[in-house]
Structures are given as C-alpha cells and as structure tokens.
Amino acid sequence: MSSTEPRRTALDALHRSLGATMTDFAGWDMPLRYGSERDEHNAVRTKAGLFDLSHMGEITVTGPGAAAFLNHALVGNIASVGVGRARYTMICQADGGILDDLIVYRLADTEAGSSHYMVVANASNAQVVLDALTERVTGFDAEVRDDRDAYALLAVQGPESPGILKSLTDADLDGLKYYAGLPGTVAGVPALIARTGYTGEDGFELFVKPEHAVELWQALTKAGEGVGLVPCGLSCRDTLRLEAGMPLYGNELSTSLTPFDAGLGRVVKFEKEGDFVGREALAAAASRASENPPRVLVGLIAEGRRVPRAGYPVVAGGEVIGEVTSGAPSPTLGKPIAMAYVDAAHSAPGTAGVGVDIRGSHEPYEVVALPFYKRQK
Amino acid sequence: MSNPQQLRYSKEHEWLSTAEDGVSTVGITEFAANALGDVVYAQLPEVGSTVTAGDTCGELESTKSVSDLYSPVTGEVTEINEDVVNDPALVNSAPFEGGWLFKVRVTEEPADLLSADEYVAHTAG
Numbered sequence: 356m357s358s359t360e361p362r363r364t365a366l367d368a369l370h371r372s373l374g375a376t377m378t379d380f381a382g383w384d385m386p387l388r389y390g391s392e393r394d395e396h397n398a399v400r401t402k403a404g405l406f407d408l409s410h411m412g413e414i415t416v417t418g419p420g421a422a423a424f425l426n427h428a429l430v431g432n433i434a435s436v437g438v439g440r441a442r443y444t445m446i447c448q449a450d451g452g453i454l455d456d457l458i459v460y461r462l463a464d465t466e467a468g469s470s471h472y473m474v475v476a477n478a479s480n481a482q483v484v485l486d487a488l489t490e491r492v493t494g495f496d497a498e499v500r501d502d503r504d505a506y507a508l509l510a511v512q513g514p515e516s517p518g519i520l521k522s523l524t525d526a527d528l529d530g531l532k533y534y535a536g537l538p539g540t541v542a543g544v545p546a547l548i549a550r551t552g553y554t555g556e557d558g559f560e561l562f563v564k565p566e567h568a569v570e571l572w573q574a575l576t577k578a579g580e581g582v583g584l585v586p587c588g589l590s591c592r593d594t595l596r597l598e599a600g601m602p603l604y605g606n607e608l609s610t611s612l613t614p615f616d617a618g619l620g621r622v623v624k625f626e627k628e629g630d631f632v633g634r635e636a637l638a639a640a641a642s643r644a645s646e647n648p649p650r651v652l653v654g655l656i657a658e659g660r661r662v663p664r665a666g667y668p669v670v671a672g673g674e675v676i677g678e679v680t681s682g683a684p685s686p687t688l689g690k691p692i693a694m695a696y697v698d699a700a701h702s703a704p705g706t707a708g709v710g711v712d713i714r715g716s717h718e719p720y721e722v723v724a725l726p727f728y729k730r731q732k
Numbered sequence: 733m734s735n736p737q738q739l740r741y742s743k744e745h746e747w748l749s750t751a752e753d754g755v756s757t758v759g760i761t762e763f764a765a766n767a768l769g770d771v772v773y774a775q776l777p778e779v780g781s782t783v784t785a786g787d788t789c790g791e792l793e794s795t796k797s798v799s800d801l802y803s804p805v806t807g808e809v810t811e812i813n814e815d816v817v818n819d820p821a822l823v824n825s826a827p828f829e830g831g832w833l834f835k836v837r838v839t840e841e842p843a844d845l846l847s848a849d850e851y852v853a854h855t856a857g
Contacts, residue, residue: 376766376769387769387796388769391769391770391824392769392770392795392796393770393795393821590769590795590796594795660772660773660793661773661775661793662772662773662793662798664797664798683795683796684770684772684773684793684795691772714798
C-alpha cells in the first residue's frame, strides 16, 4: 500500500453523517460499524443490512476472445458461464499460489460474437489482478479495462432483501437465481443487479455509477425502514462471512497456498479447453492434497469464552498442530469461532484434545466441519 | 459523550471513583468502550489479588480485538462486577455505571490521574 491518504467512496459523507466508525481497509476509508457490530450482524441474519462495498475492484473484459482469455488466465471454466450468470473462481500464479479469489459475471454477448465480462477482485488485490490480466491477455483477441472508478457497489443482504428490492425495481428478481446478475433499474438508477454476497444470506449486490450511489442508498434505506434494514460496516461483514465459512484473502488464502490447500480445489477445472496459468502445478497440488495433505482448513468452536485471533497457534498434546486464520465471537452461535489450518491427523470433526493457544493458555476447542452457519432455505 | 466530573481518569482510559471507606471503583470510559466495539469477554483480576498502578490486571475482548486492562491505582481487589462477567455488553451500554469492572482498596494512587476536563483534552489529541 502507498502511504497516501486513504481513498473515500462516493458514500463517504453519508457514512459520517450516520456516525460511522471508519477504518482504513486496503487503502480505503471504509465504515467499520455504525453502532453495535453485533446488532448489525443479527440484522443481516434476521432482517436486512445495507453495505457500501465500493472498495471492491471491478475489471471489465471484452472481445471475441474474452471467454478463451479468461479460461487461460483464471482456474475456472469461465467460457461455460451463461450470459446473466456469475461464477466464484480464482486467479493463480504459475506455481499454483492464489493471487486472489474473484467473482466473474458474464454480462452480455453481442451478435458479432463478442463477450462482456466483469471480474470483481478484492480491494487489496485489485491492482495485482489487473496487472496479471493485462499481462496474460497478450495474444488473445480481448481487452482488459480498469473499471475500479466506474462503479460504486452497494449490497443489501438478509431475508428481507428481496422484498426491499422488489419495491424499487421492475426487474424479475424471482427469476434471478443465486449467482446470477442482470442489468436493470433500481429506484430510477441504472444498476447491475447481482444475487451475490458474502454473508451466507440471500441478498443482492448493486453495481451503479458513483454519482448515483447516494440516491440509491437513500432509496434503499427508506424502502427498508419498516422491515428492520440497518446500515452495516465491515466488522459485521467479517463475522458474517466467517460464520458462513467463506475464506478471506490474506487470512485463509495467499500466494503460498493453492486452491487445493484451501479446500477449494473444486474451483479448478482441469477438463476445460486449452492451457491455463498454473495447470501443471495445480495438478500436482491436487494429487498431493488427496493423498498426503499437509494441512486442512477446519472450523473450531470454543468451549470457553476467550476469542482466538488470526495467527494464534492451534495445539494438541502440547504440540503446535496448526494456526488460526480467522477468529471472532460468533453472534449466531454465541461462542467464539475460528477457521484454522491444522495437520490432517487432527482435522476430522470431533477430534479430541485440540485447543488454541490464547496468549499462553491452551483453551479447549471443538473441531467441526465448515460452515458454522447455513441459512434455512 | 460526557465524562462524569466526580471521577478521575488514567491515560489508559480507565476511570476511578472517589474512595468510600478506602475503596474505589474502577471501570473503562465511554471513549474506550466505543473504541473497542462490542465487548464479548471480560477477564477481571481476582478478588484478594493486588493490582499495581499502570500494570495490566485483566483483559477485554471485543469483536475485533483484545485489549489489556490497566489498573489506575495500586491496592487490593475487594470485589469484581459479576454482572459484567456474565454480560460483558454492560461495558458498552453503561460504562460509567452498571458496567464498572472492579473495586479496589487503594494503597497508592499515582499523581498523574486526570480530571474529567483533562481527560477530554487527552482523548481529543
């Protein structure tokens, strides 16, 4: 990160007027919380929450060779994504290390045979992803465009979110499945409406021009007034995704891990056409992970009340057997939870004698399968 | 937010009440509680233990972090707030009242405790 002033989103003044506690996140000044982060978390689980996610990095990929290019640059089969659908995927180094996890939306195909994709990267990795795509596009009939400043991103998440959005749009939300996206109009504002999120709840992400962000935020706030919609910051976003067992780049994912090491080998599609960056190393990683996994990503639930944090050692029998990657008090479970990489021998749910070294004292933890929370559909 | 005038404050954001029969009450300020976010776990010093001014004597865990609790004075702990142990959110909802942390029989008080006005100036910086 550069040492320059943090960037501010189009909603910055609004956050401040709402009394948000702001935090520096990946070079952006973002709302951490508006009031109690636990209340915000519970609102998303039971009613609805409104997020400003404008720090996320949008990259547009267009051209007749866009599908073939993305199949080469990313590990997933992006050519097979239908128009109006989205895919969770990753971009890896040649050695298989994860550069970032991404959502790719196929927005449109033209009659002339050109495709229009939007790649959404984590804020902390947007430049890295842009650089890698720009380098990898050589030789393909496709164009990579930095659209980070072209969009503000608002998310409405939670069981009340379909009702809130329906009151503001004519778009066919019932026909919009999870991991689908369509262009439409919300509260009079042109928007890409996507049924995606990072909370484990039903919800929508709305990509709009920055100059429309305030108007849309206010319309959503008003539409959600009667059903308990509250503004939500990044603090509860983190506990929501942790309960849902979703990885966070920098915590569960890094360049020193392959998707197979992270238990996400399913995103790598060896059967797709053509070569892709990392194929050889990932094939080796796949067999290593199935035959002799070094460490496995598991869930941990505290028996006590002390909270594990990223970097704390996981212990068994006095030996260090792993490391916590994310930890927090879980509002839904009412107990501290963590994700951790642990030696395979201790990774089975119910393994006895596992603990976390919390500042010198070994606190007992239960090993569980992820996720901690799954919504009832 | 307003910091009660009758209390004194440490630079580590603890408050101390005026002693009654030699015993003072200790808590953290509203400023500190807001900075922590929702407190989910409070580890308080044991009753009968000795705390030393400026030294850690417990910890407060919030969603995002864990913070050391410092004693503003030296003395013997006479009581801890079991309500806070059972419901740590009291530290957020009533930091100067129901969210107090422990009581201490003061043997020594540092000279550099702040008045309410001085504490406001300290947190403004």
